[in-house]
Amino acid sequence: MRVIIDVMSGDNAPLELIRGAVNAAEELSVDITIVGDQEVIREIAEKEEISLEKLTIVHADSVILMEDKPLCVVREKKDSSMSVGLRMLAEGEGDAFVSAGNTGALLAGSTLVVRRIKGVQRAAIATVLPFPTPILLMDSGANLVVTPENMEQFAYMGSIYMSKIYGLEAPRVGQLNNGTEYNKGLPLQVDTYERLTGREDLNFIGNVESREIPFGACDVLITDGFTGNITLKLTEGMAKFMSSTLKSLFTSNIVTKVSGLAMMNKIKELKKQFDASEHGGAPLLGIAKPVIKAHGSSDAKAIKSAVQQAISFVNTGINQEIAKFSLEFEAKVKAEKTAAQEVQPQEN
Amino acid sequence: MRVIIDVMSGDNAPLELIRGAVNAAEELSVDITIVGDQEVIREIAEKEEISLEKLTIVHADSVILMEDKPLCVVREKKDSSMSVGLRMLAEGEGDAFVSAGNTGALLAGSTLVVRRIKGVQRAAIATVLPFPTPILLMDSGANLVVTPENMEQFAYMGSIYMSKIYGLEAPRVGQLNNGTEYNKGLPLQVDTYERLTGREDLNFIGNVESREIPFGACDVLITDGFTGNITLKLTEGMAKFMSSTLKSLFTSNIVTKVSGLAMMNKIKELKKQFDASEHGGAPLLGIAKPVIKAHGSSDAKAIKSAVQQAISFVNTGINQEIAKFSLEFEAKVKAEKTAAQEVQPQEN
Numbered sequence: 227m228r229v230i231i232d233v234m235s236g237d238n239a240p241l242e243l244i245r246g247a248v249n250a251a252e253e254l255s256v257d258i259t260i261v262g263d264q265e266v267i268r269e270i271a272e273k274e275e276i277s278l279e280k281l282t283i284v285h286a287d288s289v290i291l292m293e294d295k296p297l298c299v300v301r302e303k304k305d306s307s308m309s310v311g312l313r314m315l316a317e318g319e320g321d322a323f324v325s326a327g328n329t330g331a332l333l334a335g336s337t338l339v340v341r342r343i344k345g346v347q348r349a350a351i352a353t354v355l356p357f358p359t360p361i362l363l364m365d366s367g368a369n370l371v372v373t374p375e376n377m378e379q380f381a382y383m384g385s386i387y388m389s390k391i392y393g394l395e396a397p398r399v400g401q402l403n404n405g406t407e408y409n410k411g412l413p414l415q416v417d418t419y420e421r422l423t424g425r426e427d428l429n430f431i432g433n434v435e436s437r438e439i440p441f442g443a444c445d446v447l448i449t450d451g452f453t454g455n456i457t458l459k460l461t462e463g464m465a466k467f468m469s470s471t472l473k474s475l476f477t478s479n480i481v482t483k484v485s486g487l488a489m490m491n492k493i494k495e496l497k498k499q500f501d502a503s504e505h506g507g508a509p510l511l512g513i514a515k516p517v518i519k520a521h522g523s524s525d526a527k528a529i530k531s532a533v534q535q536a537i538s539f540v541n542t543g544i545n546q547e548i549a550k551f552s553l554e555f556e557a558k559v560k561a562e563k564t565a566a567q568e569v570q571p572q573e574n
Numbered sequence: 575m576r577v578i579i580d581v582m583s584g585d586n587a588p589l590e591l592i593r594g595a596v597n598a599a600e601e602l603s604v605d606i607t608i609v610g611d612q613e614v615i616r617e618i619a620e621k622e623e624i625s626l627e628k629l630t631i632v633h634a635d636s637v638i639l640m641e642d643k644p645l646c647v648v649r650e651k652k653d654s655s656m657s658v659g660l661r662m663l664a665e666g667e668g669d670a671f672v673s674a675g676n677t678g679a680l681l682a683g684s685t686l687v688v689r690r691i692k693g694v695q696r697a698a699i700a701t702v703l704p705f706p707t708p709i710l711l712m713d714s715g716a717n718l719v720v721t722p723e724n725m726e727q728f729a730y731m732g733s734i735y736m737s738k739i740y741g742l743e744a745p746r747v748g749q750l751n752n753g754t755e756y757n758k759g760l761p762l763q764v765d766t767y768e769r770l771t772g773r774e775d776l777n778f779i780g781n782v783e784s785r786e787i788p789f790g791a792c793d794v795l796i797t798d799g800f801t802g803n804i805t806l807k808l809t810e811g812m813a814k815f816m817s818s819t820l821k822s823l824f825t826s827n828i829v830t831k832v833s834g835l836a837m838m839n840k841i842k843e844l845k846k847q848f849d850a851s852e853h854g855g856a857p858l859l860g861i862a863k864p865v866i867k868a869h870g871s872s873d874a875k876a877i878k879s880a881v882q883q884a885i886s887f888v889n890t891g892i893n894q895e896i897a898k899f900s901l902e903f904e905a906k907v908k909a910e911k912t913a914a915q916e917v918q919p920q921e922n
Contacts, residue, residue, distance in 0.1 A: 357815070367752060370760055404715060404803040412718055412800060436804045437811030452760060455752040456784045456801055457808060463785030464812035467705070472820070 227256050229536050230320035234262040234289040234307040235327025237523045241270055243326065244278075246529025251280040253530070256537055259320055261286050261311040286310040289327075292522070296330035300338050308332060312339040315515050322516035322536035324507065326524045333368050336513045343545060345552030348376045349512035350451070351519065352387060355461055359442030362388050362397075366508065367455035374417040375559060377401070377448050381422055381430065382551050383511040384446035390542035391535075392445070400434035400444030402453060407433070414450065506535035512548065516540055575604050577884050578668035582610040582637040582655040583675025585871045589618055591674065592626075594877025599628040601878070604885055607668055609634050609659040634658040637675075640870070644678035648686050656680060660687040663863050670864035670884035672855065674872045681716050684861045691893060693900030696724045697860035698799070699867065700735060701806055707790030710736050710745075714856065715803035722765040723907060725749070725796050729770055729778065730899050731859040732794035738890035739883075740793070748782035748792030750801060755781070762798065854883035860896065864888055 229250070233243035240262055251258040260267065264285040271278050286307040290299060299309050308327050312335045315323045323340075325332050333349065342349055350365035364380040365372070372380075381399045388397040401418055403411045408419050410433055422430040434443045436457060449457065506528070507520035516539040520532040539545075577598070581591035588610055599606040608615065612633040619626050634655040638647060647657050656675050660683045663671045671688075673680055681697065690697055698713035712728040713720070720728075729747045736745040749766055751759045756767050758781055770778040782791045784805060797805065854876070855868035864887040868880040887893075 370752070402804065404718070404800055436808035437814070439808060440811050440815030452752055453801055453804055456750065457804060460784035460787060460805060460808050461812065463788050464809060464816070466785070467788030468812070468816040 227322075227537060227540055228259060228320045229256055229533050230259045230261060230311045230314055230323045231529065231533070232262070232307045232311045232323070232325035232327060233260045233267065234286065235325050236520065237326075238525055239289075239326065240267060241274065242525045243529055244271060244276060245526035246524070246533070247281055248276055248278070249526055250530045250533035254534060254537060256533065258282070258533070259284055259314070261307045261314070263287070263289075263307075284310060284314065290331045292328050294328055294331060296328070296334035299331040299335035308335060309339070312336060312517075315517070316340045321540050322518065324518045324520055324529065324532045324536055326507075326520040326522055326529070329367065329519055332517065332519055333510060336510050336517045340517065341514050342512050343514050343549050343552055345556035346383075346512035346548065347379060348372065349510050350380050350383065351508050352384060352511045353458055353508040355439065355447075355458070357440050357442065359445070360392065361439060361442075361444060362446045363454050363458055364446060364448050364511070365451040365454050366458045367451045368510070369451040371452075372414065372450045374414060374421050377414070377418040377450075378421050379512070379552070379555065380448045381428060381446065382555070383548050384448065385428060386544055386547045386551065387509065387511060388445045390544050390547070391538055394445055396429040397445035398429050398431045399446045399448060400431050402436065402447050402449040402457065403433035404435070405433065406435060418448070506531035509535070509539060514545065516545065575670075575885060575888055576607060576668045577604055577881050578607045578609060578659045578662055578671045579877065579881070580610070580655045580659045580671070580673035580675060581608045581615065582634065583673050584868065585674075586873055587637075587674065588615060589622065590873045591877055592619060592624060593874035594872070594881070595629055596624055596626070597874055597878045598881040602882060602885060604881065606630070606881070607632055607662070609655045609662070610637075611635070611655075632658060632662065638679045640676050642676055642679060644676070644682035647679040647683035656683060657687070660684060660865075663865070664688045669888050670866065672866045672868055672877065672880045672884055674855075674868040674870055674877070677715065677867055680865065680867055681858060684858050684865045688865065689862050690860050691862050691897050691900055693904035694731075694860035694896065695727060696720065697858050698728050698731065699856050700732060700859045701856040703787060703795075703806070703809055705788050705790065707793070708740065709787060709790075709792060710794045711802050711806055712794060712796050712859070713799040713802050714806045715799045716858070717799040719800075720762065720798045722762060722769050725762070725766040725798075726769050727860070727900070727903065728796045729776060729794065730903070731896050732796065733776060734892055734895045734899065735857065735859060736793050738892050738895070739886055742793055744777040745793035746777050746779045747794045747796060748779050750784065750795050750797035750805065751781035752783070753781065754783060766796070854879035857883070857887060862893065864893065 231247045233240045233247060236243060247258050247260045259282040261284045264283055267283060287305040288303050290303050290306045290308050308325055308331060311323050314320050316339050337349055348369050351368045353363045353366040355361040355363055362384045364384040385397045385399055388394050401415060403415050409416055431444055434447060507518040510517045516536050518532045518536050520528055579595045581588045581595060584591060595606050595608045607630040609632045612631055615631060635653040636651050638651050638654045638656050656673055656679060659671050662668050664687050685697055696717050699716045701711045701714040703709040703711055710732045712732040733745045733747055736742050749763060751763050757764055779792055782795060855866040858865045864884050866880045866884050868876055
């Protein structure tokens, strides 16, 4: 198996990404191709005494920046590390792709270059919220406006992912809503609730309120990308706030300072739980080949985690399952539409 | 000044609500009318040795339950404590109303019985997120779907509230969005951004990402009620999660247990910050007279806080300010529409 890594994107690129790539090549049974500015890579490796021996290096002239527009990945910056990596993935020169770069560009590039799995209407960014019971948030920002059909696909794709990667037998799918009753929310939520209720091949447990997210309310949480993005960033912000507030409480006077020092390891434990590097990256579910979006702040360890995640993604056959489901879904939706047309009165 | 309290609604009704009413009457310079089942109230007061001397009691036959439909407040349960209290408020038998009951019913009842301020399109539930820099979340659940015009009114009403109650000179108004750039979000956010930019009578600071909420990103945060509700409940859930996780960390072994005990007061400080009883209730902004929604779990202290808040609401003339702004707003919107019609090509 070969994993392609864009080593030029992300806050700690290229050094930490190169380190992560080397560690993955040495410690995991996988071949690694890194994409980026060859000269820069070799220079840094020499300076930091990193051996590139185990890596294949592919040159790319430019880098997509955080402020670049998504479509630059297939237009102005076709020669970027992200674009080159995605084309290699599409052309079979690798089995999975990892990038810590611009999410919008990665999503656009994956959709336009690697393409979606047949029958998948929208690819989603699937982020694990790192609570004691991890929750896969689908979608966490790729699609601001979605339909009940999209939501159904999110439910199935997320379910397949959590069952393959976390070994859950029947992942509990919940819908993020402003109340638990069946008729809560906007038409999107009401219609989705109706679509998913009573399905035998899906463990839909109904609506979930956001206050229950930290307490294991479900395994897959479906939502539109706007609400999902607000949810994701608020959990990050709250975790950061809590840890900084605690730190200041503990160091506010001598008495608490002493006991505070003893507690620091415990607080670090808590903080670690919300640390991106512990949880790999967010897969773009619905893309024909595994693309893992690593966190922008990824260090070497996070990149190695993301490679490990990519390996599991390939090995467990997630995309084959999604492809199978999507074909059935497409046929079902087509049949529904035909049926709906037949019911409609004919106009003369 | 007279504040009316619905003592039959809420998790701790009627005992804690009666206690809160008595404390308010004794400690704040305000007359209190309590509404509820006279027999039940007198029985409990006798048993608990609470003197009702300082209160005016008005009888109501029934109670609106959490599971009741909003409109029952003006239909099946017109004889409920909430309905009776709202009618008294509308008829001038009190200056403000406090209830810890069903939010949907309170909003429906306030809108239909007490009515909105002239020119206000939608009343909003204004909840203070209790961070070191408190943020007023507008709307936190009353209106799932809103227009840019509604959002503009939320911005002004929230601004007036924060300036009057928190003494801020020019409250910073931010829009909750999935990114900070002007073109982020759905059409609602893009249009609202455009409407609010460059206003001299409003301190609009642009889009705010949810991860910045705990860190004083703004003073008033405007959003649709769906996203607002998810945001509000997620901050509550995260605060609860963090405090329970910490408690379990601190008691996980003897060493941390000892230092943990020393820390407990500090943790309680942190927890107190997120405690509803410290922050009174959420005003329904845009209603012709002050209606304060106290938290469902309110105890006596929280009810007294809510009464204090109602007094400040009346004394600072918030509704007079909102009324003035709303008249101007109405005229402006009318002028905009006339102008838009004149620009449109005539059809023959």
